[in-house]
Amino acid sequence: MKKMLPPLVLLIALWWCSSLIIDKPFFPTPDRVVLEMVQQFLMGDLTSHLMTSLFRVFAALVFSFFPALFLGIAAGRSPGFDSLISPAVYLLYPVPKVALLPIILLFLGLGNFSKIFFVSLVVFFQFYLNLRDETAGISRQYFDSLTSLGGSKRNELRHIILPALMPRIFSSLRMTLGTAIAILFLAETFATRRGIGWYIMDAWSRIAYTEMYTGILALSLAGFLLFLILDLSETFFCRWK
Numbered sequence: 001m002k003k004m005l006p007p008l009v010l011l012i013a014l015w016w017c018s019s020l021i022i023d024k025p026f027f028p029t030p031d032r033v034v035l036e037m038v039q040q041f042l043m044g045d046l047t048s049h050l051m052t053s054l055f056r057v058f059a060a061l062v063f064s065f066f067p068a069l070f071l072g073i074a075a076g077r078s079p080g081f082d083s084l085i086s087p088a089v090y091l092l093y094p095v096p097k098v099a100l101l102p103i104i105l106l107f108l109g110l111g112n113f114s115k116i117f118f119v120s121l122v123v124f125f126q127f128y129l130n131l132r133d134e135t136a137g138i139s140r141q142y143f144d145s146l147t148s149l150g151g152s153k154r155n156e157l158r159h160i161i162l163p164a165l166m167p168r169i170f171s172s173l174r175m176t177l178g179t180a181i182a183i184l185f186l187a188e189t190f191a192t193r194r195g196i197g198w199y200i201m202d203a204w205s206r207i208a209y210t211e212m213y214t215g216i217l218a219l220s221l222a223g224f225l226l227f228l229i230l231d232l233s234e235t236f237f238c239r240w241k
Contacts, residue, residue: 008036026209037214046199050218052053053196055189056112057180060119061173068127069169073161075128076135086132098186115187115195122183123176130175134168135161170234172225183224 012030019029040046073084101118108114142160151159188197195217203211 010013027136028210031208033213033217035211037217040211040214040218046218049194049196049199049215050222052112052194053181053219054222055186056115056119056184056195057177059112059116060123060180060184061176063116064176065118065173066126068124069165072128072131073135073157073165076138077161082132082136082204089125089128093129097122098184101187101190110191115184116189117190119180119183123180126146127172128177130168130172130190131165133163138164166238167234169231170238173230177226177230181219185219209220225228 005041015030019027037046071085075085096120100121104114104118104121108117138160142164143156146156146160185197185200188195189201192198196215200212200219201213203209203215
């Protein structure tokens with residue numbers, strides 16, 4: 001945390017100086033934004049929108065991670081299964097998922113589920129490819145040694161595959177977390193009145209620039225906190241690193 005303090009102070013100083021130099025209503029100083037954010041949190045409106053967005057991000061990561069983990073391990077350990085599922089992944093992954101958003105909204109409605117599904121669809125492929133490649137890269141010698149000691153497939157999963165995957169899992173979570181937040185912001189600008197994406201764009205449309213920056217800052221701080229939690233979790237679960 002101490003290492004992060006100087007860059008944060010520098011960033012705030014640059015923001016403050018830039019705001020004073022530009023001197024335009026659309027670029028308020030940090031103190032005005034922070035005061036507005038405190039007021040919005042106390043009123044509860046910003047909290048409600050932020051919690052809605054964080055719930056959608058968390059749900060999307062959960063719903064995409066576990067299928068990707070299962071399929072990634074299976075494809076990494078079985079060339080036959082890999083040849084079955086990976087071509088479909090290679091075909092679908094490059095397709096811009098944003099183009100599918102109107103179709104998803106038509107099929108799944110305008111509520112939480114459509115947005116969670118949309119974000120899950122985007123990050124699933126990142127999870128799958130990372131986990132498949134990491135599983136395939138585990139040395140065969142580890143499996144041979146465990147087999148010679150009478151180890152079962154469950155033992156392979158517990159004592160070899162999952163420990164080997166753990167650092168890549170946290171790396172993938174960092175990458176997909178940023179992607180999930182960015183994609184959700186886009187999804188929340190369509191046909192909804194809940195979420196931090198809608199809050200920011202609504203403030204922009206009303207020329208309430210301080211509120212707009214309040215939403216951006218709140219989203220940034222939430223992401224910052226989530227990344228810190230991931231770092232601490234990795235330290236706990238990957239003590240051998």
